[in-house]
Amino acid sequence: MAIATAVTFVWLGMVLAISFLETPLKFRAPGVTIPIGLGIGRLVFRALNAAETAFALVLAIALVAAEPSAAVVVPASVVVLILVAQLALVRPRLTKRSDRVLAGEDAPRSHAHHAFIGLESAKVIALVVTGVALLSA
Template identity: 65%
Template sequence: MDQTASAIAAAATFVWAGMVLAISFLEAPLKFRAPGVTIPVGLGIGRIVFRALNLAETALAVVVVVAVAAGSPPAATVVLTACLAVLLAVQLGVVRPRLNRRSDRVLAGEDLPRSHGHLVYIVLEAAKLALLVALGVTLLAA
């Protein structure tokens, strides 16, 4: 793979991985442990934070896809990039809208049981993180 394209894609991949680690696996669970943070307040903060994260992820995904496409990549790089793009699309197009509808109901005052949708999102985040690390390592080895 072209060295410049590989370096750009690797940098974007590892920045993306760091953002997912920081927000999804650190900030999100910790905010609910802070004194005075109620479920509605935490959900409101989470919606804003994840909207910003998802915008940044989309931009980084575009950078990765363009750099990989421009760099004559090996098949493994193409497969990892495609899997990552599909996973992000599923999160943004299927899972996040469902979570947003549920959080709308909670913010409107409904008392709902724990959400299985959040578990799905966490599993997808873990899979995304694994794909990001695999892609980053693959790009560095190219």
């Protein structure tokens, strides 16, 4: 359970730092154009998503080994399902739009960003609930 708890809180910290701090701030930095910000964002989110996938696997393995209560399994499952939805449904749409912008096209704003922010917020809540449940177990 200690590994699951550590992974959960490290994952939470990374999501908070990157999605809610670094991402909005990068576009306010002097000299950072939209294409440069998108290029940086793609690299950062590719790395974050790889780390999140590893965290999800470690969390799943740790929970299978520990056989925790539903109070832990349910929110942990929600976290993993949100990540899968982001990677399978939202991220491809965001990538398609950023490809167009990076190619010099004046692409319209994407509603996928709103979906991403909503899912990212839900993931933060689910990670907090999972972490608290793990600490209480």
